Amino acid sequence: KAGVTQTPRYLIKTRGQQVTLSCSPISGHRSVSWYQQTPGQGLQFLFEYFSETQRNKGNFPGRFSGRQFSNSRSEMNVSTLELGDSALYLCASSIPTGSYEQYFGPGTRLTVT
Amino acid sequence: AQSVSQHNHHVILSEAASLELGCNYSYGGTVNLFWYVQYPGQHLQLLLKYFSGDPLVKGIKGFEAEFIKSKFSFNLRKPSVQWSDTAEYFCAVSTSGGSYIPTFGRGTSLIVHP
Numbered sequence: 001k002a003g004v005t006q007t008p009r010y011l012i013k014t015r016g017q018q019v020t021l022s023c024s025p026i027s028g029h030r031s032v033s034w035y036q037q038t039p040g041q042g043l044q045f046l047f048e049y050f051s052e053t054q055r056n057k058g059n060f061p062g063r064f065s066g067r068q069f070s071n072s073r074s075e076m077n078v079s080t081l082e083l084g085d086s087a088l089y090l091c092a093s094s095i096p097t098g099s100y101e102q103y104f105g106p107g108t109r110l111t112v113t
Numbered sequence: 114a115q116s117v118s119q120h121n122h123h124v125i126l127s128e129a130a131s132l133e134l135g136c137n138y139s140y141g142g143t144v145n146l147f148w149y150v151q152y153p154g155q156h157l158q159l160l161l162k163y164f165s166g167d168p169l170v171k172g173i174k175g176f177e178a179e180f181i182k183s184k185f186s187f188n189l190r191k192p193s194v195q196w197s198d199t200a201e202y203f204c205a206v207s208t209s210g211g212s213y214i215p216t217f218g219r220g221t222s223l224i225v226h227p
Contacts, residue, residue, distance in 0.1 A: 003156075004156075033214065035217075040122075040219060041219060042119075042203060042217045042218055042219035042220045043157075043203065043205075043217040043220075045214055045216070045217075048214055056214050090156075090157065092157075100145065100207050100213040100214075100215065101147070101159060101162060102159075102215065103159075104149075104156050104157040104158065105156060106155075106156040107156065
């Protein structure tokens, strides 16, 4: 089975711009979660989508949004970028039953200048 | 909301040394516990997990972890580390019956010198 894929792998944006990141989950996985990873902060949960609906949301401002398509692919959007948004954005897919084990993609490295 | 504490932020060991990374969580209910590893330049991958049963769980690459409910801990151990174990290690906890979204610790950076 192919793993979780994320595109693009690297992005450089300037403050004030917006960005869209994409995630394709493992085939058959209907839950997709997004995390922000920064040094010293670990992984901060952004949101989770299941069957095209946002089911859980972390404590991030409204500039961070997402969506999921009928094929379970998900996108994450950040508007009005700030320097502090520089981070590795990870996508994880899972079959949300039982233990809720997650499978992570390689991440998108976003640098805001 | 639950929280996860990883007490060691940076650990430096020589090859063949023993490893123990601490992980404590704050939640009184039933939990699922995970250790993930992120090797340099690679994606986060599951090292081992605990759901129920034997509190001593074994994972890949010789790692094991022990769930001690009374101490709210899930420490990761390896008797003899190798240079290839150099990586970032994350402890994560999800709650059964809750939102099931795992909460991650801040991570421990392990450097193993050959």
